[in-house]
Amino acid sequence: MTAGTTLTTTATTAEHELAALQREHGRPLFALLLRLCDGDRQRAEDLVQETLVRAWQHPEALRADSFDSVRPWLMTVARRLAIDARRARQARPAEIGDAVLDHAAPVCADHAERAAAALDVREAVKTLTPQHREVLVLVYFQGASVAEAAQTLGIPPGTVKSRAYYALRALRRVLPGYAADLR
Numbered sequence: 726m727t728a729g730t731t732l733t734t735t736a737t738t739a740e741h742e743l744a745a746l747q748r749e750h751g752r753p754l755f756a757l758l759l760r761l762c763d764g765d766r767q768r769a770e771d772l773v774q775e776t777l778v779r780a781w782q783h784p785e786a787l788r789a790d791s792f793d794s795v796r797p798w799l800m801t802v803a804r805r806l807a808i809d810a811r812r813a814r815q816a817r818p819a820e821i822g823d824a825v826l827d828h829a830a831p832v833c834a835d836h837a838e839r840a841a842a843a844l845d846v847r848e849a850v851k852t853l854t855p856q857h858r859e860v861l862v863l864v865y866f867q868g869a870s871v872a873e874a875a876q877t878l879g880i881p882p883g884t885v886k887s888r889a890y891y892a893l894r895a896l897r898r899v900l901p902g903y904a905a906d907l908r
Contacts, residue, residue, distance in 0.1 A: 729837075742784075742787070743780065743781050746777060746780055746795070746799070747777060748785070750795070750796050750799050751773060753796065753800070754773050754776055754799060754800070754803050755770070755773050757800060757803055757804070758772045758773055758803055758807055759903055761803075761804065761807035761811075762807060762810075770812065772803060772806050772807055772810065773803070774845075775806050776799055776802050776803040776806060779802050780795070780798075780799060780802070783884060786798050786867050830908075832882040844899065845900060846896075847871035849896050849900050850862075850896070852895070853892055853895055853896070854898055856888055857888050857891060857895065858892070859878060859888075860874060860885055860888040860889050860892060861876070861888075861889060861892040861896075863877060863878070863887070866903075868878075871885045871886055889906075
């Protein structure tokens with residue numbers, strides 16, 4: 726017999742042994758892993774396959790004469806794989822579905838876009854009258870209340886509201902792409 730024939734026979738024998746392991750121990754392994762995976766069938770099936778891969782990688786454990794059955798060894802390997810998988814999932818941030826992203830507020834993609842938007846707004850604010858600009862800066866950029874802006878500028882609160890309204894309206898005309906952000 727040649728070396729190539731021996732490898733084929735060994736591989737075939739290993740495949741048959743692995744299939745026999747699957748038939749004999751697959752259901753109990755799956756039942757154990759299903760409990761350890763909190764009912765997640767897909768994860769349990771993946772771990773059964775990983776357990777059988779480990780058995781295939783360690784044929785010496787399957788042929789050991791020190792025990793009557795390989796089932797305890799397989800169950801131990803499966804339990805350890807389930808524990809490792811759980812720990813790995815807990816170490817990562819929780820996964821979220823795409824549905825959460827559908828409701829997320831749009832954000833500027835990067836610093837360059839934010840900087841360009843800031844420049845656009847600055848240029849647009851320069852087109853306002855000095856009175857409108859003063860109110861806008863106080864109320865929207867410095868966070869002053871209408872009453873505080875009125876006191877600072879020495880004008881009635883109604884005038885502050887009116888100037889803020891007309892300033893925003895003028896900005897919407899100058900910055901049509903930003904109209905939703907100016908509400």
